[in-house]
Amino acid sequence: MHQKRSVAALAGGALSAVALGGLLAAAPQAVAADVTCSANVYKRTFYKNTAFSGSPVRTDCDSAISQSWSGSPVAGVPSNDFGVRWSVTRDFGSGGPFTFTASATDGIRVYLDGVRKIDLWKGTGDTARSKGVNLTVPSGKHTLRVDHVNWTGAAKVTFTYTPRTSATYDKTKPLAPTGVKTAYATKSRKTTVSWSANKEMDLASYTLHRRAVGSSTWTKVTTTTARSYTDPLVNPDDRTPYYYEVRAKDKAGNTSSGSTDTIVRPLPVVTSLTGTYDKATGKVTLKWPLNTEPHFDHYTVHSNDKVDGSYKWVPLGTTKGSTWTTGPVTADGETRHYRVLVTNDSGTTTYNPDWLDATAPHELWLAIPDGIAPAEAPDLSVRSCAGGVQATATDYTPSPIRDFTGFEIERRAAGTGTWSVVLHKAYDPRLDPATATVCDPLPADGRTYEFRARTYDAAGNYSPYSGIRALTVAAG
Known part of the structure; x- marks a missing residue:
């Protein structure tokens, strides 16, 4: 028998998938009974009865429902009293308003997720009739099923599902694009942004947006129907990191929210910097996380030092590692x-302003211990006091430049080697000169006692000792 067949280019007459969404359907193919069809392609089963009972005679895949049979549709199926069933489960993206259109001789029924939406079920001979319904399809995956029976005569059947793209009806925003990736080329200093195909059936275009980190303003880079774009933002001195996001727009003019923001850094960055000071060696050891970006090349370590009367960032050296030990540093407090x-592999280096920035993650402010003792010994005088010896330490350094916080006075019996602290006391800053005194209680035993004094600072450093002063306590 003669068999006629016409196949549409796409299930549901939807958009060209080459440009906008992976909707391209495969051509019908004859396959074994338990078949798996490509995404968005119908599975088609033939029955030699109109009750769709028993095992199907044949199962294959069909890209579109648009058939015309003048006799038996396939071997093993009669010319009359046969049934054909199509089913497909697909992702409708954000969903929205659709039109289902069916046309057939004899019987056709259309189901969405098992709910009948079109019902034309009576014999018509060779004359087809049609029906269209407008309905809203929820977002996500749904199953379409189309049943057609031919009782007598020619068998003609078509079915399409298409989005309603008029802004009057479609108020549903498309889904945001996903799978956004960025690739930065250091040689050209350009960024290529790519993203995954959108699931929308009424997609019109994508828009790519960019904003500098720290800014709240998005700039539209381009509008495209492709799924990648190379941003021609070129500035040899640009070290600004940027966020990129992609938005989808449908034919009704609805725009999605932005994709997950993806950051692009023209330069790798040091995200944290720590350091320690070794009192034994006087050296500072710096540490930071090692960068793994493919365009990383090396680090340069700087110290902020006084040069010709002003402080400047002075390079200490370069390394590809994540630690650095300086030379000896004066413990000056x-x-x-x-x-x-x-520096990246194109020779561009992190922005390096002359000033200090306490909030910069790649900058460290490290307190060095004070290892510098007060320079001068205090004066010391001794005389008798009630029940002992009065020792007085005095320093004549002007108060604005004093480098000590207190006095310490020690005593020993003449001829012995052991000194004892008899005073450790901060001085009264209101007095000038600075002074501290103590009446050291001693037995009236006729022995001679020696005293000495020194100053100390807040870090526990001590000045040189004063000269030794001696006094004999009269015997009682």
Whole structure:
């Protein structure tokens, strides 16, 4: 018998998938009974009865429902009293308003997730009739099923499902694009952004947006129907990291929310910097996380030092590692400043302003212990007091430049080697000169006692000792 067949280019007459969404359907193919069809392609089963009972005579895949049979549709199926069933489960993206259109001789029924939406079920001979319904399809995956029976004569059947793209009806925003990836080329200093195909059936275009980190303003880079774009933002001195996001737009003019923001850094960055000071060696050891970006090349370590009367960032050296040990640093109680910069494989280096930035993650402010003792010994005088010896330590350094916080006075019996602390006391800053005194109770035993004094600072450093002063306590 003669068999006629016409196949549409796409299930449901939807958009061209080459440009916009992976909807391209495979051509019908004859396959074994338990078949798996490509995405969005119908599974088709033939029955030699109109009750769809028993095992199907044949199962294959069909890209579109658009058939015309003048006799038996396939071997083993009669010319009259046969049934054909199509089914497909597909992702409708954000869903929205659709039109289902069916046309057939004899019987056709259309189901969405098992719920009948079109019912034309009576004999018509060779004359087809049609029906269209408008309905809203929820977002996500849904199953379509189309049943057709031919009682007598020619068998003609078509079915399409198409989105309603008029802004009057479609108020549903498309889903945001997913799978956004970025690739930064350091040689050209351009960023290529790519993303996955959108599931929408009424997609019109994508828009790519960019904003600098720290800014809240998005700039539209381009509108495209493709799924990748190379941003021609070129600036040899640009070290600004940018966020990119992609938005989808449908034919009704609805725009999705932005995709997950993806950051692009023209330069790898040092995300944290720590350091320790070794009192034994006087050296500072710096540490930071090792960068693994493919365009990383090396680090440069800087120290903020005084040069010709002003402080500047001075390079200490370069490394590809994540630690650096300086030369000996004077333990002066001051704060030292260090900075680690990154250079990429095109020779661009992290922005390095002259000033200090306490919030910069790649900058360290390290307090160095004070190892410098007060320079001068205090004066010391002794005389008798009630029940002992009065020792007085005095320092004549002007108060604005004093480098000590208190006095310490020690005593020993003449001819012995052991000194005892008889006073450890901060001085009264209101007095000038600075002084501290103590009446040291001693037995009236006729012995001679020696005293000495020194100053100390807040870090526990001591000045040289004063000269030794002696006094004999009269015997009682």
